[in-house]
Amino acid sequence: MKKRLLVLVILCLMVWTLPAQSEDITDILEGAADSLSVLIRDSLANAQGPQSLYLRGILYNNETTVLGEYFNMIFLKKFSELGVSNINLFGPEVRPPAGGNYYTIEGTGLVVLNRLQLSLTLKKQPENQTIRVENAAIPHSTEIQGLLQSVAAASAAGGDAFEPNNTSASAYPLNPGRYQAGFSEGGDQDWFSFQLTSEALVTLGTEGILDTTIELFNSSGTSIGSNDDGGEDYNARLVSILSPGTYRFMIKAYSSETTGNYTFFFETGVVVLDTYEPNNSQSQAKTWALSQGRTLSLSFLPSGDQDWFKLDFTGLTISPGSYLSIWTSSDMDTRLDIYQGGNLIAEDDDGGEDYNASVSFFLEGNLNNYYVFARPYSESTTGPYQLTAEIGTGDLDAFEPNNTPLTATPISLGQLQTGHRFSNADDVDWFVFVVSQAGTYSLGTEGYLDTVLALFNDINGNSQIAENDDGPEGLNSLLEVYLAPGTYYAQVREYSRTGGDYSFFVRRR
Numbered sequence: 001m002k003k004r005l006l007v008l009v010i011l012c013l014m015v016w017t018l019p020a021q022s023e024d025i026t027d028i029l030e031g032a033a034d035s036l037s038v039l040i041r042d043s044l045a046n047a048q049g050p051q052s053l054y055l056r057g058i059l060y061n062n063e064t065t066v067l068g069e070y071f072n073m074i075f076l077k078k079f080s081e082l083g084v085s086n087i088n089l090f091g092p093e094v095r096p097p098a099g100g101n102y103y104t105i106e107g108t109g110l111v112v113l114n115r116l117q118l119s120l121t122l123k124k125q126p127e128n129q130t131i132r133v134e135n136a137a138i139p140h141s142t143e144i145q146g147l148l149q150s151v152a153a154a155s156a157a158g159g160d161a162f163e164p165n166n167t168s169a170s171a172y173p174l175n176p177g178r179y180q181a182g183f184s185e186g187g188d189q190d191w192f193s194f195q196l197t198s199e200a201l202v203t204l205g206t207e208g209i210l211d212t213t214i215e216l217f218n219s220s221g222t223s224i225g226s227n228d229d230g231g232e233d234y235n236a237r238l239v240s241i242l243s244p245g246t247y248r249f250m251i252k253a254y255s256s257e258t259t260g261n262y263t264f265f266f267e268t269g270v271v272v273l274d275t276y277e278p279n280n281s282q283s284q285a286k287t288w289a290l291s292q293g294r295t296l297s298l299s300f301l302p303s304g305d306q307d308w309f310k311l312d313f314t315g316l317t318i319s320p321g322s323y324l325s326i327w328t329s330s331d332m333d334t335r336l337d338i339y340q341g342g343n344l345i346a347e348d349d350d351g352g353e354d355y356n357a358s359v360s361f362f363l364e365g366n367l368n369n370y371y372v373f374a375r376p377y378s379e380s381t382t383g384p385y386q387l388t389a390e391i392g393t394g395d396l397d398a399f400e401p402n403n404t405p406l407t408a409t410p411i412s413l414g415q416l417q418t419g420h421r422f423s424n425a426d427d428v429d430w431f432v433f434v435v436s437q438a439g440t441y442s443l444g445t446e447g448y449l450d451t452v453l454a455l456f457n458d459i460n461g462n463s464q465i466a467e468n469d470d471g472p473e474g475l476n477s478l479l480e481v482y483l484a485p486g487t488y489y490a491q492v493r494e495y496s497r498t499g500g501d502y503s504f505f506v507r508r509r
Contacts, residue, residue: 052103211254299385308373331383457489
């Protein structure tokens with residue numbers, strides 16, 4: 001409070017002791033407040049009972065200032081002159097209440113072509129609804145520059161209009177809405193709190209150019225969710241289903257050296273889950289009876305949601321060579337894993353349309369032990385999607401199943417292995433070979449198909465070291481790569497997904 005009073009004194013002295021040639025600056029500033037005070041009076045004239053009006057900080061060239069202290073003084077004077085008695089005015093150092101209706105005045109100042117473009121906005125809360133906007137263009141002299149820079153420098157330690165809120169105990173209470181905040185120094189943390197009277201879907205997020213993170217805490221101070229980079233670019237986004245109670249969330253920069261301004265939002269909505277929840281683990285897997293429906297309408301909600309299903313083939317005829325294709329349809333980036341018991345037998349990311357997943361696998365063994373695991377690529381992603389299954393019959397080659405690194409077909413160095421076939425559109429073949437002596441090796445396909453070849457050095461198929469599509473021999477793939485001793489896995493897939501036969505080889509040069 002002492003710092004605020006000091007800034008106000010400095011500000012008042014600077015405004016009222018400007019040189020004679022700058023008196024028009026003071027007149028313009030007071031004129032803007034004069035016009036807005038009349039608009040405020042008229043806007044709130046019909047309001048029932050006393051109304052609370054809170055002055056927030058003003059952003060001057062993206063630096064938070066307490067120029068609001070100056071307008072606080074001016075508005076008090078203007079309201080008195082206008083005979084306004086139903087408005088309780090609070091300065092920037094006073095926090096709005098966590099609940100109830102009130103009004104705020106926010107502002108921005110931006111220097112454009114040697115003029116200060118000043119904008120003051122009256123908003124109704126908690127809707128964050130703009131009621132009035134008053135603009136003024138002020139000649140940007142050295143006097144007004146000194147005024148604004150001094151105010152900005154004096155208030156820099158305060159960060160933004162929500163400061164001080166660097167700890168859980170000083171968390172700033174909020175209603176749903178969009179807000180401007182900032183990190184005034186490296187390591188700054190912004191804490192906020194909110195209350196829910198009923199179960200709600202709560203979305204927290206940031207916008208801007210900063211790399212930010214969000215962490216959510218319950219009333220006991222226990223972390224119940226966090227996110228980094230779940231929003232646009234490097235922004236954070238966290239969606240949670242919360243019970244009635246008091247919650248706090250903390251926003252900070254990913255780097256402890258980051259400073260600057262950002263926008264954040266706090267939204268609430270009605271919880272609408274799909275009818276298969278909870279099914280977030282294999283033990284919770286819901287039965288998907290394929291005879292009763294081949295398409296499921298689902299959603300990933302809240303952040304971190306994932307869906308498990310156990311396939312039921314009751315009433316269907318599964319002949320030798322049958323395979324099952326499963327794919328997602330959505331506007332999201334999705335992943336699919338297929339398990340037979342506890343063994344992963346097929347997986348895909350981005351194999352479907354756009355960023356959707358699509359996977360095919362042959363049906364064999366115990367048909368009562370197949371599981372489908374669907375999830376978004378990013379844990380923070382939420383939204384609706386569909387899951388579709390289709391049974392087909394393919395002409396299997398003698399090497400199936402070899403659709404995963406775990407079921408990869410062994411091949412010897414120097415061998416041309418013939419008789420391989422893509423029996424359906426999503427069929428993928430894996431090969432495994434051992435290199436005992438370091439050197440350059442060639443591996444590739446032969447035939448009339450357009451193939452894509454990828455080489456990995458781990459059994460999980462995550463560490464890709466080389467890839468080729470369309471080597472020098474037509475549409476076949478060819479890799480020539482230096483390999484150290486070890487075990488390698490090669491994946492061959494068809495580019496056009498038309499099906500057909502091909503041969504595969506691995507040779508040392």
